Amino acid sequence: MISYRNLRVAILGAGSVGSQVADQILRHGDELSSRIGAGLDLVGVAVRDIDAPRDTEIPRELLTTDAESLVRGADVVIELMGGLEPARTLVLSALNSGADVITANKAMLATHGPELFDAAAQVGAQLYYEAAVAGAIPIIRPLRDSLAGDRVTRILGIVNGTTNFILDRMDTVGESLEEALATATALGYAEADPTADIEGYDAAQKAAILASLAFHTRVPLDAVHREGITSVSRDQVVAARKAGYVVKLLAICDRIEGENGGVSARVHPALVPLEHPLAAVHGANNAVFVEAEAAGPLMFYGAGAGGIQTASAVLGDVVSAARRHVVGGPGVAESQHANLPVLPISAVTTRYQITLEVADRAGVLAAIAGVFQDHGVSVETLAQTVIPAGEGHAGDQPAATLVIGTHEASEADLAATVTSLTGNAVVHSVTSVLRVEGL
Numbered sequence: 001m002i003s004y005r006n007l008r009v010a011i012l013g014a015g016s017v018g019s020q021v022a023d024q025i026l027r028h029g030d031e032l033s034s035r036i037g038a039g040l041d042l043v044g045v046a047v048r049d050i051d052a053p054r055d056t057e058i059p060r061e062l063l064t065t066d067a068e069s070l071v072r073g074a075d076v077v078i079e080l081m082g083g084l085e086p087a088r089t090l091v092l093s094a095l096n097s098g099a100d101v102i103t104a105n106k107a108m109l110a111t112h113g114p115e116l117f118d119a120a121a122q123v124g125a126q127l128y129y130e131a132a133v134a135g136a137i138p139i140i141r142p143l144r145d146s147l148a149g150d151r152v153t154r155i156l157g158i159v160n161g162t163t164n165f166i167l168d169r170m171d172t173v174g175e176s177l178e179e180a181l182a183t184a185t186a187l188g189y190a191e192a193d194p195t196a197d198i199e200g201y202d203a204a205q206k207a208a209i210l211a212s213l214a215f216h217t218r219v220p221l222d223a224v225h226r227e228g229i230t231s232v233s234r235d236q237v238v239a240a241r242k243a244g245y246v247v248k249l250l251a252i253c254d255r256i257e258g259e260n261g262g263v264s265a266r267v268h269p270a271l272v273p274l275e276h277p278l279a280a281v282h283g284a285n286n287a288v289f290v291e292a293e294a295a296g297p298l299m300f301y302g303a304g305a306g307g308i309q310t311a312s313a314v315l316g317d318v319v320s321a322a323r324r325h326v327v328g329g330p331g332v333a334e335s336q337h338a339n340l341p342v343l344p345i346s347a348v349t350t351r352y353q354i355t356l357e358v359a360d361r362a363g364v365l366a367a368i369a370g371v372f373q374d375h376g377v378s379v380e381t382l383a384q385t386v387i388p389a390g391e392g393h394a395g396d397q398p399a400a401t402l403v404i405g406t407h408e409a410s411e412a413d414l415a416a417t418v419t420s421l422t423g424n425a426v427v428h429s430v431t432s433v434l435r436v437e438g439l
């Protein structure tokens with residue numbers, strides 16, 4: 001039975017996600033109200049242009065270009081405009097007035113999270129953001145609530161739908177990055193500026209959010225090592241499959257034990273063995289592996305992008321926030337009690353696959369092996385293919401391709417090895433260096 005007064009809900013932004021959230025509230029408001037124990041009144045939707053075409057029909061009288069006024073007087077503000085400003089100012093203003101805020105804006109959270117969480121804590125308001133990481137997949141709440149009694153040791157995930165879609169199309173249908181990105185944009189997966197996707201910024205923001213939650217430590221965005229997919233070539237994708245791998249853009253958050261331990265977060269393309277579950281994540285889907293001391297490995301999988309899919313996560317947060325509004329009490333505060341050191345990528349160890357074009361003559365393998373040995377990097381596998389005459393970088397000289405897989409090595413040792421290889425007389429070129437994850 002509904003006895004609480006109706007809650008006033010404001011939506012900021014009516015793009016791919018916002019238009020779907022508005023549509024769901026308009027069509028299923030009664031059902032949501034029953035779950036909450038209070039009615040939901042959608043009091044307005046802030047847009048840039050009232051007459052712009054939208055994915056769903058929103059009554060004209062709900063549309064406004066005055067976001068500041070809309071925020072004032074709302075009980076629940078749903079921020080789906082994206083970007084840093086005016087989103088940050090509007091969210092701060094909503095929180096300061098005691099409203100609960102739901103956002104999908106990982107850029108804003110990764111950049112201004114501490115300020116926003118502090119503002120929420122000051123007034124006991126809630127800041128919910130399930131949609132900000134891995135779209136529809138429940139991952140924030142499991143980390144914040146379900147795993148709050150455990151000790152997370154590692155997160156390994158595909159958290160950007162656009163780049164997964166692009167790498168998948170490069171692999172399965174041979175499309176170029178540009179062709180696949182155009183489709184991802186048309187399907188509503190990409191950010192307003194898709195550079196955020198393909199250069200790894202979006203995934204890095206999500207990694208910062210995940211690592212902060214998982215390790216109860218504020219992990220700033222600039223501490224996340226970031227590489228995007230623009231340097232991944234179709235040749236690398238084809239060669240990876242031949243060798244039993246797929247190329248995926250991964251976000252990896254590690255708890256590093258030991259005297260100089262701490263936590264690290266990184267985003268980069270990596271080789272994933274074909275038999276690993278992450279290799280079977282296609283299209284714009286995301287998957288996040290979480291390893292916790294007591295729970296062991298857990299996997300969260302589903303739609304990582306898309307307007308209607310992401311709206312599901314937003315609406316789950318709306319129901320949670322509205323329920324708390326009805327029963328009263330403060331929101332869930334940010335947990336940062338562990339305050340662990342945040343380590344640079346040089347503290348990380350992993351495996352690598354290095355592809356070289358070398359001279360094909362006696363003594364070359366020994367010379368290359370010597371370079372690895374000099375830097376303390378242990379070689380695990382080595383495969384050689386002779387390059388047909390005239391097709392190598394060094395003209396008519398006999399040449400071969402070497403694909404070298406390493407045991408675990410530090411980033412610093414690997415970087416020094418690659419520098420030495422590049423300057424070595426028997427090496428014509430270092431054609432690919434990729435980390436190998438999930439072995």
Ligand SMILES: NC(=O)C1=CN([C@@H]2O[C@H](COP(=O)(O)OP(=O)(O)OC[C@H]3O[C@@H](n4cnc5c(N)ncnc54)[C@H](O)[C@@H]3O)[C@@H](O)[C@H]2O)C=CC1
Nearest residue numbers: 013014015016017046047048080081082104105305306310
């Ligand atoms: N599209 C997706 O699959 C997902 C998006 N997100 C996040 O959700 C948020 C929204 O994303 P999309 O809906 O895809 O973006 P979008 O670009 O389709 O929509 C944003 C809308 O906000 C409007 N807007 C921007 N500034 C405004 C302002 N000052 N006043 C009024 N309206 C303004 C824009 O005109 C646009 O219609 C972003 O933070 C994004 O990172 C999160 C998960 C998935």
Ligand SMILES: N[C@@H](CC=O)C(=O)O
Nearest residue numbers: 160161162189190191
């Ligand atoms: N652009 C993002 C949208 C969801 O966060 C992505 O492609 O994953």
Ligand code: NA
Nearest residue numbers: 130133135137
């Ligand atoms: Na999510």
